[in-house]
Amino acid sequence: DIQMTQSPSSLSASVGDRVTITCRASQSISNYLNWYQQKPGKAPALLMYAASSLQSGVPSRFSGSGSGTDFTLIISSLQPEDFATYYCQQSYSVPLTFGGGTRVDIK
Protein backbone atom coordinates (compact mmCIF):
# COMPACT_ATOMS: atom_id res chain seq x y z
CA ASP A 1 0.00 0.00 0.00
CA ILE A 2 1.12 3.56 -0.70
CA GLN A 3 1.45 5.60 2.49
CA MET A 4 0.79 9.32 2.32
CA THR A 5 2.48 11.53 4.90
CA GLN A 6 1.35 15.12 5.34
CA SER A 7 3.07 17.87 7.25
CA PRO A 8 2.45 19.74 9.35
CA SER A 9 -0.49 18.03 11.04
CA SER A 10 -1.73 21.43 12.13
CA LEU A 11 -0.80 25.06 11.80
CA SER A 12 -2.01 28.41 13.00
CA ALA A 13 -2.02 31.28 10.57
CA SER A 14 -3.48 34.73 10.06
CA VAL A 15 -5.62 36.09 7.28
CA GLY A 16 -3.31 37.10 4.45
CA ASP A 17 -0.59 34.63 5.34
CA ARG A 18 1.00 32.32 2.80
CA VAL A 19 0.45 28.72 3.84
CA THR A 20 2.36 25.69 2.59
CA ILE A 21 1.32 22.07 3.18
CA THR A 22 3.44 19.17 2.05
CA CYS A 23 2.55 15.60 1.21
CA ARG A 24 4.96 12.75 0.63
CA ALA A 25 4.14 9.40 -0.94
CA SER A 26 5.93 6.22 0.11
CA GLN A 27 6.60 5.44 -3.56
CA SER A 28 6.32 7.30 -6.83
CA ILE A 29 2.75 8.15 -7.82
CA SER A 30 3.57 10.29 -10.87
CA ASN A 31 1.07 13.17 -10.63
CA TYR A 32 -1.82 11.06 -9.36
CA LEU A 33 -2.29 13.31 -6.36
CA ASN A 34 -5.46 15.13 -5.32
CA TRP A 35 -6.06 17.68 -2.57
CA TYR A 36 -9.29 18.08 -0.62
CA GLN A 37 -10.55 20.69 1.82
CA GLN A 38 -12.94 19.67 4.57
CA LYS A 39 -14.94 21.88 6.89
CA PRO A 40 -16.67 20.57 10.03
CA GLY A 41 -19.81 18.61 9.30
CA LYS A 42 -19.26 18.63 5.55
CA ALA A 43 -17.98 16.15 3.00
CA PRO A 44 -14.47 16.75 1.64
CA ALA A 45 -14.36 19.08 -1.36
CA LEU A 46 -11.90 18.63 -4.25
CA LEU A 47 -9.41 21.51 -4.54
CA MET A 48 -6.71 20.25 -6.86
CA TYR A 49 -6.25 17.18 -9.03
CA ALA A 50 -3.31 15.79 -10.96
CA ALA A 51 -1.08 17.56 -8.43
CA SER A 52 -1.36 21.00 -10.02
CA SER A 53 -4.74 21.33 -11.75
CA LEU A 54 -7.20 23.63 -10.05
CA GLN A 55 -10.69 22.20 -9.72
CA SER A 56 -13.37 24.32 -11.35
CA GLY A 57 -14.66 27.01 -9.02
CA VAL A 58 -11.70 26.91 -6.65
CA PRO A 59 -10.03 30.31 -6.09
CA SER A 60 -6.69 30.90 -7.77
CA ARG A 61 -4.98 31.58 -4.43
CA PHE A 62 -4.73 27.79 -4.19
CA SER A 63 -1.94 26.14 -6.14
CA GLY A 64 -0.31 22.75 -6.19
CA SER A 65 2.95 21.31 -7.39
CA GLY A 66 5.03 18.19 -7.36
CA SER A 67 5.49 14.86 -9.03
CA GLY A 68 6.80 11.47 -8.03
CA THR A 69 6.83 11.40 -4.26
CA ASP A 70 6.81 15.02 -3.07
CA PHE A 71 3.90 17.41 -3.39
CA THR A 72 2.95 20.84 -2.11
CA LEU A 73 -0.30 22.74 -1.65
CA ILE A 74 0.06 26.50 -1.30
CA ILE A 75 -2.52 29.04 -0.24
CA SER A 76 -1.03 32.34 -1.35
CA SER A 77 -3.09 34.62 0.88
CA LEU A 78 -5.19 32.87 3.50
CA GLN A 79 -8.81 33.97 3.64
CA PRO A 80 -11.31 33.47 6.51
CA GLU A 81 -13.13 30.75 4.56
CA ASP A 82 -9.90 28.75 4.16
CA PHE A 83 -9.73 27.71 7.80
CA ALA A 84 -10.35 23.99 7.43
CA THR A 85 -8.59 20.63 7.27
CA TYR A 86 -6.72 19.67 4.12
CA TYR A 87 -6.04 16.15 2.89
CA CYS A 88 -3.88 14.81 0.11
CA GLN A 89 -4.97 11.59 -1.58
CA GLN A 90 -3.23 9.33 -4.08
CA SER A 91 -5.15 7.68 -6.88
CA TYR A 92 -2.19 5.90 -8.49
CA SER A 93 -3.06 2.47 -7.18
CA VAL A 94 -5.53 0.71 -4.94
CA PRO A 95 -6.00 0.91 -2.09
CA LEU A 96 -6.56 4.62 -2.61
CA THR A 97 -5.10 6.36 0.39
CA PHE A 98 -5.27 9.73 2.12
CA GLY A 99 -2.73 11.66 4.09
CA GLY A 100 -3.37 12.25 7.76
CA GLY A 101 -4.61 15.79 7.23
CA THR A 102 -3.46 19.31 8.02
CA ARG A 103 -5.71 21.42 10.19
CA VAL A 104 -5.40 25.14 9.46
CA ASP A 105 -6.77 27.35 12.20
CA ILE A 106 -6.73 30.98 13.17
CA LYS A 107 -3.71 32.36 14.96
Next chain:
Amino acid sequence: EVQLVESGGGLVKPGGSLRLSCAASGFTFSNFWLSWVRQAPGKGPEWVGRFKSKIDGGTIDYAAPVKGRFTISRDDSENTLYLQMNSLNTEDTAIYYCATDLSRRPPPRWSYWGQGTLVTVSS
Protein backbone atom coordinates in the same frame (compact mmCIF):
# COMPACT_ATOMS: atom_id res chain seq x y z
CA GLU B 1 -27.38 19.26 -11.23
CA VAL B 2 -25.35 16.29 -10.01
CA GLN B 3 -26.72 14.81 -6.79
CA LEU B 4 -25.65 11.87 -4.68
CA VAL B 5 -27.92 10.97 -1.78
CA GLU B 6 -26.93 8.28 0.69
CA SER B 7 -29.37 6.45 2.93
CA GLY B 8 -29.59 3.36 5.08
CA GLY B 9 -27.33 4.29 7.97
CA GLY B 10 -28.23 3.69 11.59
CA LEU B 11 -27.35 1.91 14.81
CA VAL B 12 -26.40 -1.76 14.53
CA LYS B 13 -24.95 -4.26 16.99
CA PRO B 14 -21.50 -5.78 16.50
CA GLY B 15 -21.77 -8.71 14.12
CA GLY B 16 -24.81 -7.21 12.44
CA SER B 17 -25.46 -6.14 8.88
CA LEU B 18 -26.57 -3.01 7.12
CA ARG B 19 -27.16 -2.00 3.52
CA LEU B 20 -26.42 1.52 2.37
CA SER B 21 -27.75 3.09 -0.82
CA CYS B 22 -26.54 6.01 -2.87
CA ALA B 23 -29.12 7.43 -5.27
CA ALA B 24 -27.59 9.42 -8.11
CA SER B 25 -29.09 11.97 -10.46
CA GLY B 26 -27.99 14.64 -12.92
CA PHE B 27 -25.58 12.50 -14.92
CA THR B 28 -25.41 9.29 -16.93
CA PHE B 29 -24.81 6.98 -13.98
CA SER B 30 -23.73 3.93 -15.96
CA ASN B 31 -20.75 5.73 -17.53
CA PHE B 32 -18.89 6.58 -14.34
CA TRP B 33 -16.94 5.00 -11.51
CA LEU B 34 -18.32 5.35 -8.01
CA SER B 35 -16.62 4.96 -4.68
CA TRP B 36 -17.55 4.61 -1.05
CA VAL B 37 -15.42 6.65 1.36
CA ARG B 38 -15.92 6.61 5.11
CA GLN B 39 -14.81 8.84 7.94
CA ALA B 40 -14.71 7.71 11.54
CA PRO B 41 -15.44 10.35 14.19
CA GLY B 42 -12.51 12.72 14.51
CA LYS B 43 -10.47 10.87 11.87
CA GLY B 44 -9.53 11.46 8.26
CA PRO B 45 -11.33 9.98 5.27
CA GLU B 46 -10.74 6.34 4.38
CA TRP B 47 -11.46 4.80 1.01
CA VAL B 48 -13.73 1.74 1.29
CA GLY B 49 -14.02 0.60 -2.31
CA ARG B 50 -15.07 1.45 -5.83
CA PHE B 51 -17.10 0.07 -8.71
CA LYS B 52 -15.84 0.92 -12.18
CA SER B 53 -18.27 1.52 -15.01
CA LYS B 54 -19.10 -1.43 -17.28
CA ILE B 55 -17.37 0.28 -20.19
CA ASP B 56 -14.19 0.34 -18.12
CA GLY B 57 -14.50 -3.30 -17.12
CA GLY B 58 -16.98 -3.15 -14.26
CA THR B 59 -14.37 -4.28 -11.74
CA ILE B 60 -14.74 -3.76 -8.03
CA ASP B 61 -11.90 -3.00 -5.62
CA TYR B 62 -12.00 -3.02 -1.83
CA ALA B 63 -9.86 -1.73 0.99
CA ALA B 64 -8.28 -4.48 3.08
CA PRO B 65 -10.23 -3.74 6.31
CA VAL B 66 -13.57 -4.42 4.57
CA LYS B 67 -12.66 -7.06 2.01
CA GLY B 68 -14.72 -10.20 2.52
CA ARG B 69 -17.23 -8.39 4.74
CA PHE B 70 -18.50 -5.58 2.51
CA THR B 71 -19.95 -5.89 -0.99
CA ILE B 72 -20.37 -3.02 -3.42
CA SER B 73 -22.97 -3.31 -6.16
CA ARG B 74 -24.66 -0.98 -8.57
CA ASP B 75 -27.96 -0.92 -10.42
CA ASP B 76 -27.44 1.18 -13.51
CA SER B 77 -31.15 1.00 -14.37
CA GLU B 78 -32.00 2.57 -11.00
CA ASN B 79 -28.97 4.91 -10.87
CA THR B 80 -28.10 3.53 -7.45
CA LEU B 81 -24.91 2.34 -5.78
CA TYR B 82 -25.09 -0.03 -2.82
CA LEU B 83 -22.85 -1.05 0.04
CA GLN B 84 -23.79 -4.28 1.80
CA MET B 85 -21.97 -4.41 5.13
CA ASN B 86 -21.79 -7.68 7.07
CA SER B 87 -19.99 -8.74 10.24
CA LEU B 88 -19.84 -5.14 11.40
CA ASN B 89 -17.53 -4.18 14.24
CA THR B 90 -17.03 -1.02 16.24
CA GLU B 91 -14.18 0.09 13.92
CA ASP B 92 -16.76 0.41 11.13
CA THR B 93 -18.49 3.28 12.94
CA ALA B 94 -18.24 6.21 10.54
CA ILE B 95 -20.01 8.52 8.16
CA TYR B 96 -20.21 6.76 4.81
CA TYR B 97 -20.05 8.87 1.67
CA CYS B 98 -20.48 7.93 -1.95
CA ALA B 99 -18.39 9.95 -4.37
CA THR B 100 -17.69 10.23 -8.07
CA ASP B 101 -16.14 12.37 -10.81
CA LEU B 102 -17.47 13.00 -14.28
CA SER B 103 -14.31 13.83 -16.19
CA ARG B 104 -13.35 10.29 -17.23
CA ARG B 105 -9.75 11.48 -17.42
CA PRO B 106 -7.00 10.46 -15.05
CA PRO B 107 -6.23 10.72 -12.31
CA PRO B 108 -9.32 9.31 -10.61
CA ARG B 109 -10.72 11.83 -8.19
CA TRP B 110 -13.91 12.74 -6.39
CA SER B 111 -15.44 16.04 -7.35
CA TYR B 112 -18.97 15.09 -6.25
CA TRP B 113 -19.87 13.76 -2.83
CA GLY B 114 -23.08 12.90 -1.10
CA GLN B 115 -24.02 14.30 2.29
CA GLY B 116 -23.09 11.04 3.98
CA THR B 117 -24.97 8.58 6.17
CA LEU B 118 -23.90 7.71 9.70
CA VAL B 119 -23.32 4.11 10.68
CA THR B 120 -22.88 3.41 14.38
CA VAL B 121 -21.84 -0.06 15.51
CA SER B 122 -22.43 -0.46 19.21
CA SER B 123 -23.92 -2.93 21.65
